[in-house]
Amino acid sequence: MAISISNTQELAIPEKLKNCDWDTKEKLIADINEWKKKFTSVRELVTSNDGEKIATAVRNQDKRFTTCVNGESWEETFERIYSLKFNPDNQLISLVFRDYEWAVAVDHEIWEEKFDYLWNLTLSPDGKSIAVNTRTGEMTSGVCLNGKPWENTFPEVRDLTISPDGKRTACHVQIKKRADLDIHAFMEGIWTVAVDGNPWEKSFLTVWGAVFSDDSQHVASVAMTDMSKYTIDVDGTPWDNVFGAAWEPIFKPGGSDVIAPVQTPQGWTIALNGKPIWNNFSQVWRQIYSTDGQKLAAVVAVDVGKWTLAVDGTPWNTVFNQMVLTPVFSPDGKKIAVVVKNNNKWTIAVDGNPWYESFDNIWDPVFSPAGDNVAAKAEKNGKYVIVVDGKIGKKGYDSLWNPVFSPDGSKLLIRCIDHDKYYRRVIPLNEI
Amino acid sequence: MAVKNAVKSAVKEKVISKDFKEYIRDVNPDVGLDETIKRLTPEKIEKTIKAVIGGRSSRIKAVMNTCIHCGLCAEACQWYLSNDKDPTYAPVAKMRMTIWEMIKRNGKVDAEFIKQCARIVFTECNICHRCSMYCPYGLDITFIIGMVRRICFLLGVIPQRQLDQAQAHIVTLNQVWLSQNDWLDVLQWQEEEVGADFKDLRVPIDRDGAEVMWLPLGAEPKTGTYHIERTAKIMYAAGVNWTLPSKDVWDSSSMSMFVRDFVTMQRIVRGLYDNAARLRIKKMVLTE
Numbered sequence: 001m002a003i004s005i006s007n008t009q010e011l012a013i014p015e016k017l018k019n020c021d022w023d024t025k026e027k028l029i030a031d032i033n034e035w036k037k038k039f040t041s042v043r044e045l046v047t048s049n050d051g052e053k054i055a056t057a058v059r060n061q062d063k064r065f066t067t068c069v070n071g072e073s074w075e076e077t078f079e080r081i082y083s084l085k086f087n088p089d090n091q092l093i094s095l096v097f098r099d100y101e102w103a104v105a106v107d108h109e110i111w112e113e114k115f116d117y118l119w120n121l122t123l124s125p126d127g128k129s130i131a132v133n134t135r136t137g138e139m140t141s142g143v144c145l146n147g148k149p150w151e152n153t154f155p156e157v158r159d160l161t162i163s164p165d166g167k168r169t170a171c172h173v174q175i176k177k178r179a180d181l182d183i184h185a186f187m188e189g190i191w192t193v194a195v196d197g198n199p200w201e202k203s204f205l206t207v208w209g210a211v212f213s214d215d216s217q218h219v220a221s222v223a224m225t226d227m228s229k230y231t232i233d234v235d236g237t238p239w240d241n242v243f244g245a246a247w248e249p250i251f252k253p254g255g256s257d258v259i260a261p262v263q264t265p266q267g268w269t270i271a272l273n274g275k276p277i278w279n280n281f282s283q284v285w286r287q288i289y290s291t292d293g294q295k296l297a298a299v300v301a302v303d304v305g306k307w308t309l310a311v312d313g314t315p316w317n318t319v320f321n322q323m324v325l326t327p328v329f330s331p332d333g334k335k336i337a338v339v340v341k342n343n344n345k346w347t348i349a350v351d352g353n354p355w356y357e358s359f360d361n362i363w364d365p366v367f368s369p370a371g372d373n374v375a376a377k378a379e380k381n382g383k384y385v386i387v388v389d390g391k392i393g394k395k396g397y398d399s400l401w402n403p404v405f406s407p408d409g410s411k412l413l414i415r416c417i418d419h420d421k422y423y424r425r426v427i428p429l430n431e432i
Numbered sequence: 433m434a435v436k437n438a439v440k441s442a443v444k445e446k447v448i449s450k451d452f453k454e455y456i457r458d459v460n461p462d463v464g465l466d467e468t469i470k471r472l473t474p475e476k477i478e479k480t481i482k483a484v485i486g487g488r489s490s491r492i493k494a495v496m497n498t499c500i501h502c503g504l505c506a507e508a509c510q511w512y513l514s515n516d517k518d519p520t521y522a523p524v525a526k527m528r529m530t531i532w533e534m535i536k537r538n539g540k541v542d543a544e545f546i547k548q549c550a551r552i553v554f555t556e557c558n559i560c561h562r563c564s565m566y567c568p569y570g571l572d573i574t575f576i577i578g579m580v581r582r583i584c585f586l587l588g589v590i591p592q593r594q595l596d597q598a599q600a601h602i603v604t605l606n607q608v609w610l611s612q613n614d615w616l617d618v619l620q621w622q623e624e625e626v627g628a629d630f631k632d633l634r635v636p637i638d639r640d641g642a643e644v645m646w647l648p649l650g651a652e653p654k655t656g657t658y659h660i661e662r663t664a665k666i667m668y669a670a671g672v673n674w675t676l677p678s679k680d681v682w683d684s685s686s687m688s689m690f691v692r693d694f695v696t697m698q699r700i701v702r703g704l705y706d707n708a709a710r711l712r713i714k715k716m717v718l719t720e
Contacts, residue, residue: 004673007640041632044639063628080620082637117613119678135613156611158604158680174603183464183592186599187471206603224602227586228483230695245695285702325709361641361712379641 003032003417005399006044006084007363013049013088013126014369014407020050022406022413026425030054030071033420039068047401048086051415051424055092057081067092067105074108081105083119087127095121095132104132104144111147118144120159124166131162131169142197143169150197157194159208163216170195170210170219175203193221193233200236207233209248213256220249220258232260232274239274246271247285253293261285261298270298270313278313282306286326290333297336299324309338309349316352328364330371337365337374348390350374355390362387363402368409373429375403375412386414386432393432449548452529455520457551464592465550469543472587477546480586481539484579488535492579495571496532499524505573508566511556523563523573526552530580550584553577554591559690582692590691597687600650602696605703606683607650618653619676622660633668635660638711639675645713646676647684647704652719659719674717677707684718 021027029052035042041059048054055069064077067084069092080097087093096105101114104121117135124131131145140153143160145168156174163169173194178185192203193210210221223233230246231238234256241262249260252272262271267280270287278284287298300310306319309327320342327338337350345358348365361379368375375388383396386403399417406413412432414425449455485492506512506522515521520529530549534541559581563573584590590598597607604610616637623635636642644667652659667674676682681703688696708716 004636004639004642006638041627041634044636059632080624082616082620117617119613119616133613141611141613158612181592181596183595183599184467186603187588191603224695227588227693228695245698323705323709361714363712 003042003399003420004044005401005417006046007401016049016088017404018407020406020413021052022411022426024424024426026423027052028421029424030422031420032417032422035068035071036420039073042068043081044084045399045417045422046084046086046092047415047422048090049088049404050090051404051413053086053090053092054415054422055084055086057084057094067094076108076110083121085121085123087123087130089127093121093123093130095119104130104147106130111144113144113147113149115144122160122162124162125164126166129162129166131160133157133160133171141173143171145169150194152194152197152199154194154199159210161210161212161219163212164214165216168196168212168216170212172207172210172221173199175199193219193236195219200233202233202236202238204233211248211250213251214253218251218256220251220260222246222248222260230262232258232271234258239271241271241274243271250287250289253289253291255293259287259296261287268300270296278310281310281315284310286324288327288329290329290336291331292333295329295333295336297327297329299327299338307340309336309352311336316349318349318352318354320349320354325364328367330367331369332371335367335371335374337367339364339376346378348374348376348387355387357387357390357392359387366403366405368405369407370409373405373409375405377402384416386412388412388429388432391432449529451533451545451548452520455529455548460551460555462591464590464595465547468587468589468595469547472543472546472589474540474542477541477543477587478539481534481541481583484583484586485531485535485539491572491575492531492535495527495573495576496535498569499527499571500569502568504566504568505563508562510558510560510562521556523557523577526557527573527576531576534580534583546584546587546589549580550589550591553580553584554594578692581690582694585691585693594687594691598691598693598696601683601686601688601700602693605680605696605700607685607687608654608683610650610654610683612680615653615682616678618657619660622657622664626661626664630665630668633664635664636675638678639673641712642673642675643713644672644674644715644717645708645711646674646717647682647719648676649685649719650683675711675713677711679707679710681707684716684720 039058043057045056058068065081066074066077078096078098082095084094091107094105095118102118104111115134118132120133122131134144141157142150142153154173155177157171176190189203191206192200204223206224207221220234229242231242232249243262245263247261249258259272261284268284269276270278281300283301297311307324308316308319320340322341325339340349346362347355347358359378363377365374377400378387384400386393397416401415404413445459512521559574561574600609686700
């Protein structure tokens with residue numbers, strides 16, 4: 001069986017990357033083939049951001065699981081291990097199950113708190129806080145943040161979002177039990193958002209897309225208020241306006257203003273605090289602000305099957321007939337890049353200009369710190385390649401993770417599998 | 433015995449439509465129809481009908497003004513054929529007894545009428561589209577039935593099981609109210625079950641760049657868990673690099689489509705594609 005990987009949450013912390021080894025051109029970190037000989041099962045591989053570590057869950061001859069990091073396995077064994085990911089300090093975080101109890105493991109430390117089930121393992125943007133959804137023995141659900149469970153639990157919770165400062169969590173929660181086939185319970189509106197375990201006073205038919213503001217003080221979510229009415233609820237207060245449909249909101253950076261795509265009788269647009277601010281399109285979604293909040297971009301359909309990106313309400317001239325994924329702004333907000341699919345071929349478009357080369361698959365664009373270069377992992381003719389500004393790298397790999405720019409933007413860190421061996425390579429941009 | 437007799441007599445009891453005397457049916461209690469109409473008001477009904485029908489789009493006008501009531505559509509309908517060619521089961525009759533009457537009365541119909549509409553469009557039509565094939569003008573009768581279903585959905589008047597599944601999709605984006613923890617737990621449990629017999633047989637979750645993402649029907653992880661085990665064996669034997677998504681949406685069914693809940697329909701399809709895009713899989717394989 002070929003090697004398979006997991007592309008986990010990327011936590012590129014500039015300060016951490018400064019301390020990476022940007023001088024050694026190549027390091028052989030692990031021979032995965034040796035792992036395959038040693039263990040009866042080698043699961044999806046994950047790597048640390050600095051590329052120095054590679055890990056996975058492995059199954060021993062006794063059919064029990066442990067973690068293996070750079071070839072070193074942990075003596076502790078479990079019935080299940082899932083959701084592995086590295087934090088920016090290169091600690092391996094995972095969910096482990098033993099003797100009918102789940103816990104979070106941070107490297108070789110296991111949280112004291114145990115639960116009937118854990119899922120949605122989530123790290124804060126700085127990687128310092130760990131949150132996870134919990135299921136208790138009393139068949140209720142909640143959240144555990146850094147080892148501290150919510151005081152309130154609920155018949156059911158769905159999804160988990162963690163605040164930018166890593167101190168708060170929010171979920172979509174069911175506030176009242178519902179019997180099987182009880183069609184009336186739904187009509188009462190028994191779903192809302194709970195922040196730090198405290199549900200909003202107002203409840204709805206359903207809610208989804210909860211998100212925190214930059215300062216971690218506010219939460220917004222889509223709320224279904226009637227069978228055909230949707231709005232955005234901010235800190236428990238719905239917008240004055242309701243719409244035929246709404247997509248997930250985001251906060252404007254540096255404040256409490258909320259924007260969300262909404263459907264009006266004239267079409268889809270972007271609403272700011274409930275008021276439409278863009279012209280109408282056939283569809284609008286995947287909106288994103290530049291870091292400074294000065295520019296707002298969203299994926300729009302200018303007509304059926306004609307997808308593109310609109311920046312501050314103005315669509316690009318180029319349209320794509322299949323998909324436009326979530327855009328990425330350059331750090332200075334001056335450029336924007338996005339993965340597009342047209343006529344069954346994938347590529348990246350930067351500021352409206354698609355790269356000449358197309359691919360069987362391509363991953364999200366990564367900007368250099370100064371915003372002058374764009375790199376991405378792509379798949380072409382059965383091999384994985386690094387692409388920089390549309391130019392395909394010389395070497396093809398068996399597996400790759402997303403490339404990482406050096407702080408000065410002159411080099412790329414390549415985390416790759418080549419003939420079953422995991423290498424950490426540092427390559428100058430002009431040698432890709 | 434008393435209960436048995438009560439059930440027997442209830443089954444024999446007939447209900448005759450006050451609007452269409454020829455529409456006679458067995459009494460068939462259903463809280464999704466009987467209880468939900470108690471919430472309706474004449475104003476709400478009228479407003480909802482007008483919101484759905486709007487300015488009577490050209491599509492509705494085309495059907496209404498072109499239909500010559502020839503009845504050829506009847507021969508296409510399994511409900512008509514399997515009920516001794518009772519004309520009240522003919523597709524044209526279903527339109528006449530529902531949306532045409534709503535339009536004729538300018539939306540001023542009562543709750544009992546809505547209940548009767550719901551019974552007709554949800555339990556006496558499978559929206560199979562055969563009637564449109566038989567119509568000499570190719571009129572889209574199913575579209576009209578769908579509009580009536582949407583009116584009933586917006587009013588919350590739908591047979592209990594269908595309404596329950598539609599609500600499940602709204603809340604959980606799967607038709608069986610499966611919690612996120614149960615979805616993942618079932619996948620992990622099935623991997624353990626099947627993995628005991630094979631070396632490295634997987635039920636892989638969130639594998640990046642897999643060739644195939646399998647999207648089951650909601651019932652499979654809920655009541656047909658062996659389907660997951662069997663799918664895993666097929667993928668293993670075929671050497672397919674496959675995966676399942678950890679996040680919503682994973683249920684490839686859409687009860688929302690059958691009640692014309694347009695927003696949830698979009699959420700479902702968008703969620704499936706979002707998962708495909710997130711994991712950069714190449715093909716989606718759906719159960720059906």
